[in-house]
Amino acid sequence: MHKIHMNNKKNPKQKPPGNRYDRSEWAGAFGDLGTLIPFIVGYISIIKLDPLGVLFTFGILLIGSGLYYKTPIPVQPMKAIGGAAIAGGAAITSGMIFGAGIFTGLFWLILGLTGKLNSISKIASKPVLRGIMLGLGLIFIIEGTKMMQTDFLIAVIGLALTFFLLTNKRIPAMFVLIIFGIAAGLIRNPELIKELANVHFDFRLPQYSLGQITYSDFFKGILILGIPQIPLTLGNAVIAITQENNRLFPEHPVTENKIAITQGIMNLFSPIFGGIPVCHGAGGMAGHVRFGARTGGSLIILGGILLIVGLCFSSSFLLLLSIFPASVLGVVLFFAGLELAVSARDVGSDKGDYYVLLITAGFSIWNIGIGFVAGLIMQEMLKRKIFKV
Structure with a gap:
């Protein structure tokens, strides 16, 4: 992994760098498609x-x-x-999704405003925090390899192209991967060319969606969807993303409370117009950074594209996505996982630190919230010398 902003000493009079919109930011904008597209497709189609x-x-x-x-x-x-919503299928209503979003928004907004999260994060040592990153990275690698199995030949070519161009500043790997993915999809299924003729301009404005929530939907959304999400969000989308941002971009530091507040605001806004519950997942940053993003410009680029597609081509969205093979999305997810997992390399040389790292990572593959708790327990056991390794 190449180094990013390694100089932590800033001139107090020097303004931190702003957003850029160069080709690296454009390439990095698509670095999170491996997680974004499958969930959006599930919400829309199921x-x-x-x-x-x-x-x-x-x-x-x-x-x-x-x-x-x-x-x-x-x-x-x-x-x-x-995951729970898509697995639940017809038993999950749009009102339950929106209700879960409102609950999630209120929960993290209140927690962030009370200022408690910074104290919680200080309890965890570096091995615990890096263990979460390693576990999440392994999850992405495993899921990426599963997606690559849908067309192994295409995946192998995509992997080779990405490795070859990964550090090439003139030709961003993501651009080549997208072009290759579209070409592979059309070659594998030539009928898609005829189907793409049905893509058409269809401008619409979003509708107010909170009227779809009943009291039953709201409480079911909290119990079935909202509450089980809390430990995952705490470990991945509050503590891990704060550590990762501050490690990579020390000139733009954030706190756990700040992340929680914006996460709360996002989830209170999203259901108003029919959006889904969202978070600041650390895996997304790894994907964007791995393929070239260094500023918020990459997010603005991706957001602008989704906004235009939503307003003008929403009725053709699933058809547009059909040309991009799942195996190529798996390659994107695989490299995002590598970027996350490699961040654990600076945990130190102490054997006890490695035990904490691996226990946290191992349980995080099952559930990141449980991994966080398991790592804390192991950390305290070793610190208090209840047992030795």
Whole structure:
């Protein structure tokens, strides 16, 4: 992994760098597609959410995050909520999704405003925090390899192209991967060319969606979807993203409370126009950075594209996505996982630190919240010399 902003000493009179929109930012803008697209497709095709609402709110939130933070602090679908909703199928209503979003928004906004999260994060040592990153990285690598199995030949070519161009500043790897993915999709399924003729301009404005929430939906959304998401968000989208942002971009530091507040605001806004619960997942930053992003410009670029597609082509959205092979999305996810996992290399040389790291990572593959707690327990056991390794 190449080094990013390694000089932590700043001239107090020097203004921190702002957003850029060069080709590296354009390439990095698409670095989180491996997680973004599968969840959005699931929400639209299985839960039957209006593509306009999902894309419009996602676009607005990405632009807002890029303008506010000025680093690639991402906006991602909340994975526990998204996974449970998509797995639940017809039993999950749009009102439950929106209710879960409102609950999530209020929860993190209140927690951030009370200022408690900074204290919570100080309890965890570096091995615990790096263990979360390693565990999340391994999750991405495993899921990426599963997606690559859908067309192994295409995946191998995509992997080779990406490795070859990964540090090439003139030809961003993501651009080549996108072009290759589209070409491979059309070659594998020539009928898609005829189907793409059905893509048409269809301008619409988003509709107010809170009227779809019943009291039953609201409380079911909290119990079934919202509450199980909390530990995952704490570990990945509050503590891990804060550590990762401050490690990579010390000139734009953030705090856990600040992240929680913007996460709360996002989730209170999203349901108004039919959007889904979202978070600042650390995996998203790894994906954006791995493919070239260094500022919030990458988020603004992606947000602008989603906004235009949502407002003008929402009825053709799933058709547009059909040309991009899942195996190539798996390659994107795989490299995002590598970027996350490699951040654990600076944990130190102490054997006890490695135990804490690996225990945290191992349990995080199962559940990041449980991994965080397991790492803390192991950390305290070793610190108090209850047992030795």
